[in-house]
Amino acid sequence: MHRTALVAACASAMLLAACGSSTTESAIKPDRFIAFGDAYSDVGQKGPRYTVNNGSVNNWTLQLASHYQKTLAPVSAGGLSYAQGNARIAAQPDAAGDASTPTITAQIDSFLASKTFAANDIVLLNGGISDLIVGMAAVRAGTLSSADYVAQARQNGQALAAQVRRLVAAGAPHVVVSGTYNLGKTPWALAIGQETLLSDASSRFNEGLLVAINDLGAHVLYVDAAYYVNLYTSAPGVYSFTNGAAPVCTSVDSGNGIGTGVGQVNSALCTAATLVAGANPDHYVFADNVYLSPSAHRQLGTYAYDRLRARW
Numbered sequence: 001m002h003r004t005a006l007v008a009a010c011a012s013a014m015l016l017a018a019c020g021s022s023t024t025e026s027a028i029k030p031d032r033f034i035a036f037g038d039a040y041s042d043v044g045q046k047g048p049r050y051t052v053n054n055g056s057v058n059n060w061t062l063q064l065a066s067h068y069q070k071t072l073a074p075v076s077a078g079g080l081s082y083a084q085g086n087a088r089i090a091a092q093p094d095a096a097g098d099a100s101t102p103t104i105t106a107q108i109d110s111f112l113a114s115k116t117f118a119a120n121d122i123v124l125l126n127g128g129i130s131d132l133i134v135g136m137a138a139v140r141a142g143t144l145s146s147a148d149y150v151a152q153a154r155q156n157g158q159a160l161a162a163q164v165r166r167l168v169a170a171g172a173p174h175v176v177v178s179g180t181y182n183l184g185k186t187p188w189a190l191a192i193g194q195e196t197l198l199s200d201a202s203s204r205f206n207e208g209l210l211v212a213i214n215d216l217g218a219h220v221l222y223v224d225a226a227y228y229v230n231l232y233t234s235a236p237g238v239y240s241f242t243n244g245a246a247p248v249c250t251s252v253d254s255g256n257g258i259g260t261g262v263g264q265v266n267s268a269l270c271t272a273a274t275l276v277a278g279a280n281p282d283h284y285v286f287a288d289n290v291y292l293s294p295s296a297h298r299q300l301g302t303y304a305y306d307r308l309r310a311r312w
Helices: 013-017 060-066 104-114 129-141 146-169 187-192 195-212 225-234 294-311
Strands: 032-036 121-126 175-178 220-223 243-247 284-286
Touching: 032 060, 032 104, 060 294, 104 146, 121 146, 129 146, 129 195, 146 175, 146 195, 175 294, 187 195, 187 243, 195 225, 220 294, 225 243, 225 284, 225 294, 284 294
Parallel strands: 032 121, 121 175, 175 220, 243 284
Antiparallel strands: none
């Protein structure tokens, strides 16, 4: 399945960068945004977000909702975003070893136990990053082969697809799905020398997801975050970035904060006071070694908005 088929409306980097200028009006007027996922979509389940916590719109789900003059708050604050940092699709413990973090499957369980979908709801779903982090830890420990890691990634993509199908079967009218971006382009991949394997596993995850939701076009929209982050890192200047290879945060976590090991930068601890000296966070693609900066989130959120209004 070719990437170009998934982003036919924005076939080049320059054209994709200009997508936000479209004047197409969205027919749908969303009443609610509901989100499930991991740190990539977490809007503060435990307070901070996995990016630079500087008071800006710093998560793609918030940016997308803002285009419709809507807000999105974590369930812990009475909202409808169930996404939580380090959450895996179905397995526990989470990426950092915490067995109390609800999986994405459990997040959906929680919603369906007491709530139903309405005609103008937009459901946002992501997954896969935490599972890829856990799998890589096993590869590095010698308990999982590279080939099995890639095969496992595809299976996890299929597992996320099963949750997409479950949402649609439960009456979700519009599901916006974002798989994993290319973890082979992250500072983490560079630091551990696993760019190729993480790129391959990321691709296989998204492939497993896409093939398994191929028939759900009436209700499901796939947002190709992998393609976009590839552009961020290969042509950063087009998107007003000057650094696409290093994290802007310096907030080192003594624990296994994001699952990539102890003593690593954790953007959930990052504020305007914990940045590289003199750095503008909006000029960096990455907040920590895995997760995105506020500007990267905002641009992805606007891209998702353009995709959504072109579909519905």
